[in-house]
Amino acid sequence: MKPLILASTFALAFTALPALSQTKPTPAQKAVPSALVQELVLANHILASEGVLDAYGHVSVRDPSNANHYWLAKHMAAGVVTPADIIEYDLDSKPVSGDPSAGYTERFIHGEIYRARPDVMAVVHCHSPDLVPFSVSSAPLRPVYHMAGFLETPVPIFEIRSAAGLTDMLIRNPELGKALAQTLGQKPAALMRGHGAVVVAPSLHVVAGRAYYMNMNAKLQLQAIQLGGSVTYLDPEEAKKTGAQDGFERAWDLWKHKVGAK
Amino acid sequence: MKPLILASTFALAFTALPALSQTKPTPAQKAVPSALVQELVLANHILASEGVLDAYGHVSVRDPSNANHYWLAKHMAAGVVTPADIIEYDLDSKPVSGDPSAGYTERFIHGEIYRARPDVMAVVHCHSPDLVPFSVSSAPLRPVYHMAGFLETPVPIFEIRSAAGLTDMLIRNPELGKALAQTLGQKPAALMRGHGAVVVAPSLHVVAGRAYYMNMNAKLQLQAIQLGGSVTYLDPEEAKKTGAQDGFERAWDLWKHKVGAK
């Protein structure tokens, strides 16, 4: 069931994309930081290639030159996003340009987290197969190895029932986005019960690394539990120290190579 | 053991297929809704590519212009089906045209469900590795996350012993097809003990999405159980609300891209 997405497929998608300039530019589009859009497209492809995102879930980046705007693909699977599919939003998650009907239903996750967390420059929302089980279990997700030391425990779990009763589970409006941002608090990640997770970071590279290794940690922790013995988790002090690492640049370089990007 | 089917392989199969018009047309063939056949071939390739079908299992679609006919590949693996391999059947699962000896033994699954369920336009029968364990366990399959909210619990399990005693487990005749359809009732899916599952929907896109996410839910539920704590399942009201979603179009688009279809 694991998506198999070939590097060549992405390479094609990546190189064949229509230049943004070919569509009639609005003033906002003229200001598009094209290098940032390219990075965001690459982050979409990497997170799909590495199994963090499947047909659903998304990644955004805050505009470094305008803290009140962020960039996010339109309503589509991450693996097939092109630069032309990137929309600019304000913090109310209203499109600054482009087709307003084409946005992700849950874009408020991004807008409200950027509003609440000035330090956050990139956000991932995912349904990764290894994370969902922890979102519905009383067993808490905890870092078992140094690659996931950035996780601050306990990893909070957003219970949408507390915010809005029995819903369709989606973050459909700013109020739910605010409630999720409140559960997240100042942490790097939160699980969403029966849904997935949200991960934040000061950059696209770090948010990709955190999402990948949060997922991997969940997989390893489950296996450690299955061994039936006692499990030694990272000490909070160890977690804190390992969390201050190199920004996952080595992983980003590999992942970029794998999706065939230049 | 997970099938690795390359996009390029499918692309080849898909583009190299002989046009239906090249075989001597019978009146029935003349009426072939070729776009629908193309979609059915694509559904075969997608379900193979995504691990729902392996060498066995099948997907069918009801003829939208004749509710008493449906379309299904001949006796072969879904991953290598071409339009020339699609047979038209009536609700007795007798071929309207083509070689009657080449049909799937279990085509009665399709015919009897279409007869019993006028709302159903597409049917998948599969042996997905994540579903079979739930078919033989006393642990019930239940939706753990919003992507599988369409599942109505308890997911019924068809026990062929109750219908016909000790058999070779196959739905070899209309009577067994009827018994299975009765177990399915008005639900979107049923497990088949020691065999697999059947999934139904109002379209090919939705049946593919349901089969994929029913399988994924089984995987996630097993992992949640393995964590050893208590598990919070979707509330029936949550399941009902999440079940009314967008028809898995975003997933279909990605899967179509992955198998290389135009």
Next chain:
Amino acid sequence: MKPLILASTFALAFTALPALSQTKPTPAQKAVPSALVQELVLANHILASEGVLDAYGHVSVRDPSNANHYWLAKHMAAGVVTPADIIEYDLDSKPVSGDPSAGYTERFIHGEIYRARPDVMAVVHCHSPDLVPFSVSSAPLRPVYHMAGFLETPVPIFEIRSAAGLTDMLIRNPELGKALAQTLGQKPAALMRGHGAVVVAPSLHVVAGRAYYMNMNAKLQLQAIQLGGSVTYLDPEEAKKTGAQDGFERAWDLWKHKVGAK
């Protein structure tokens, strides 16, 4: 850790192989049933592609025109075998032609089973990841679904300690081959403690299908056990009836397509 072997790799290996006629033919080689050798090479590639064989393990076929001879690759990984690598052996597992030093250490598995079982025409010896756990556990391997109905329970486990004490676990000589054949008896498969399994059948196609689905059944049975409830296995009568199926032709056709063979 699952081997990823690309279809194109095999296609290359398969088409680039030197013709047998290019090496100086011995009388035995002249009699080579080349179609059978081609099928054996294909079986090697399929079993590697489908995860039954990794760098170790092997598959053989008995000569249909001489029941005292069988064919087996030389000491190499199944995924890269070519026709030029196939050696003809007698039932003492002595090469009839070719370099005697290049044989698999454990070729006696094949010779002694062919000697003891006139009905057997093909043999697989494998270390499949899903089977090894059952070889060392007190939990017996049993068919959970119809695709593995051919398994006769209890699946015997060969304990080499009973035959030869504390060894290096390998079937290094005819005596150990005979002991293994005795454990196998008239059954289609046996597990080998701390080692793997042996699977037999009346043809290459069936032995490939049995090896694949024995492996898959092990995976499914483990998952069913992990669900924590009670498990319903196939009734022996059901197993017997499902075991009399079509010879896995549909699976063989798919697998052949996947490794790129014509």
Next chain:
Amino acid sequence: MKPLILASTFALAFTALPALSQTKPTPAQKAVPSALVQELVLANHILASEGVLDAYGHVSVRDPSNANHYWLAKHMAAGVVTPADIIEYDLDSKPVSGDPSAGYTERFIHGEIYRARPDVMAVVHCHSPDLVPFSVSSAPLRPVYHMAGFLETPVPIFEIRSAAGLTDMLIRNPELGKALAQTLGQKPAALMRGHGAVVVAPSLHVVAGRAYYMNMNAKLQLQAIQLGGSVTYLDPEEAKKTGAQDGFERAWDLWKHKVGAK
């Protein structure tokens, strides 16, 4: 989450690499045993392709003509290493040539093991997903099948807290390298709590085989435990006898073929 690295990607990386002679040679570089560097690059690619190394972890080889020097890639993912990225180190893990800032933080693992173990000619440090769980569990890693007989039990676990208290878990200096080497002792492998493992051998081929099958054994042992029955492990005598095998040449040949190396 398992890295999918295509053979063709590696083949490209492997053939497109700049010749070492194109950079201005230092005396040390002139002495580069280029065949050994090629083998080391290949080992990097194989271990990435087979899932032992992801973006992190590394493999080194001791210089056969100078026991006080070893070779190791610069700070980068194993899957994309080229010969130009290989650095020569002395046993203090100081670069003999090249950019000293570009080394792996944990190169002291290699230097201190080579110092302590004259018999060791190759070292792997990895975070393989199947091994980390054993590093944090009270359940000991033990050989369940003959392919992992080389493991001497109990496999020691390096607890960095005993050596240095609460750290960032990394082997950042010679002292920590020495402590790890001391835990390893005369054994072929050691787990590192909350981190991964270190594997040593008399050659690159054997260290690759040991790392791969240590990982596979962990996977199989977990599955055997999950079956819930009693587990029969290799007897120490069996382990000792199986450990004296052919050096994993058959596996190396297959893996080399898979990464497309000539």
